[in-house]
Amino acid sequence: MTNLFNYIDRPSPIHRLTGATKFACLLLWSFAAMSTYDTRMLLGLVALSFLLFRVSRLRLTDVRFMLGLTAGFLALNTVLLYLFSPRHGVEIYGSCHVLFGTGRYAPTKEQLFFQFNYILKYFSTIPMVLLFVCTTNPSEFAASLNKLGVKYSVAYSVALALRYIPDVQQEYRDISLAQQARGIEMSRKASLGSRLRSVSSILIPLILSSMEKVEVISNAMELRCFGKNKTRTWYMGRPFRAADIASMVFCALLIVLAFVCNHLNGSRFYNPFL
């Protein structure tokens, strides 16, 4: 079953942080990494994220699939970036050091440096995404969202989504097979248009049978007093500890640091060509 979370239960200090802490840290960290192209800071973030990955006791084999996917995406992105704007680095850094060759596609130091920074951004955030996905117990996530101040009905709907996504996936597969048996072509043999029409012949039954479920679920929840009080407790809830607060403060400081770097550089870019 594919799911948002791929929780790997292997106790570590990272696992001990609450899910909401990790979620908040991920957002703050990504924002910091996105807001600057300061090479020194990005290198620092990469080093730190690799260190945290070690601390979490995750193994590369645990995340092989996701790594492969992002690596492929990154490679594609890098190539396309070069194809569409090979002179972007020159524009940014305001100088032009051609390494060899002539013409628009001749590689420049500036372009390579820009793309290096671009790749660094990926490397500084991907380990954090993996950390969040692999060390957050989905059961605990909703509880800690609620602690962060998200309304419990919203927080619980996150838990419900996680609960029912595998069911819906299974149902999608079953319906798809039964419809294929009736002759609806889903493979690459069919044209895009007819495949889109085919998808609708799966989605309609899927939606109808999901609607049936919604009534059962809402009755089941109501019969067990969901919504009775203004608050609720959580079986899997964990209190915020000093480490949680410290992590969030640290990640918030990263954003401050990113802005300081940008201010000192006079732009989002650190320019070694000056």
Place this chain on the structure above:
Amino acid sequence: MADREPILRFENFSFQYNSQAEPTLFNIDLTVHRGEKILIAGPSGCGKSTLAHCINGLIPFSYRGEMSGSVTLGGKETREMSIFEISRSVGTVLQDSDGQFVGLTVAEDIAFALENDCVTDPELHERVAAAAKLVDVQDHLSHAPSDLSGGQKQRVSLAGVLVDDVDVLLFDEPLANLDPAAGKQAMELIDRMQQATGAAVVIIEHRLEDVLHREVDRIVLMHEGRILADQTPDELLSGGLLAENGIREPLYVTALRYAGVAITPDMEPRSIRTVALSEETKEKVRAWFRSTPPAPLPPEQPELLEVKDLSFTYANGFPALQDVTVSIRRGELTAIVGTNGAGKTTFSKVVCGFETQQEGTLSLAGQDLMELSIKERADHIGYVMQNPNQMISKVQIFDEVALGLQTRGVPEEEIRPRVEDALRVCGLWPFRSWPVSALSFGQKKRVTIASILVLEPEMIILDEPTAGQDYRHYTDIMEFLTRLNRRGITICMITHDMHLMLEYARRAIVFSHGRIIADDTCANVLTNPEIISRASLKETSLYELAVKCGVDSPRAFVQRFIDYEEAARK
């Protein structure tokens, strides 16, 4: 029963949904006492689910409507309480134990009501652990619902309501999604819970014989929104009301009637264990057996589907099928049975080409199925899913049935007569211009069967064809399948339902842990204790009746009963 105080009381109660033109419940008078166990039975549409909603507060709090008369819970008028207050006192276990499972794990699901009540730790964890222990799921606390069997999920639901000290336990069709052995265990568990908590138990179910596996104080029989009878099981089974109102009597009771035995309350017919059989009765049963001729064996037909040494392992390493070898003859009506995960659904998926086996061969009428795509196989083998809503994608019945022909590029002028023919065969001709949404569940099922039938397959595989159907609708569907079968279409049904298998299938293929452990007549399978226990089936009460009556060959007695019923249906 002087010590029993009434806990739930309906007085001259009527209810009409806002969306309906007529009342669903009329003048209901019903009293349930503390510690009592009652069964509410009746055909689909008799109002028993509505009655359940009135008990647990979904009416009037979720479903709106007009009501008159009174419903009191512990002396308090329910409409003056809140649904939360009612829920503290009435614990409901819904029919769909999977849909009801709202937690990500067992522990969270059990904790749900307590969480909503703001119970804090350590009390929260203690009460969850205690409730889990009560229903024996304490070793599965961190399991996700997908790792549990139907019976386990139901136990989790039960634990989820037992965390509160309820006065009434309400079960809505507790047997619907369980295999026979799990159903038996469920009734035993309900019994134990009642003794442990002293709560009143209200069970809504139409599988009478299975509920009566454990003692029930009263049976309330409903019909068209009214209570027809409110009697002890012994009284009700003695009369003819059940059969007249579309409820299946226990098989041993039916057999006794066939033998010409008049059933009276003092025979205690409520269970095969209690029923007192006089010498005269026993002789009548033996005489019936002797005088009923065995049905002639149908002529041997050529083999249609041949499966050899089939093995299939899922990507996650679960070996779902191992060395399965079986052949199905043309024109057979076969039941495929076994517990959840035994391999019966995987088997049909491999046959239809939805999954591809690692080893073994499949051939249909001599043709290797491996050469055919899913779509091509579907021209020969149709697959009907359990829930018709999972198959229907068109608004109009005609379009839905025509879909398979259109995708196969059949010319328009040929499609119309073929669809019309399929609609006639399926009894849908009067509805041909209706939208699908206007049909009942059973009619939708027919639409899905028609949409398969129109492709003129040699064989149809049906997953739980009668799930969620009362006896009358179930009989309709099965009679219809039998008619198709007589037209020469080979039919395989995957089922948990013992009656279905016993009454309609000639042959049973029994799966257990990915292997076929029996392939025999249904009568032989259901009288074989070893197979019964390995495949979580349940021994038929006919067998016990035959033993009790001293019939020489109890097995033949079971077969004779089946043949007799089949002949009677024709």
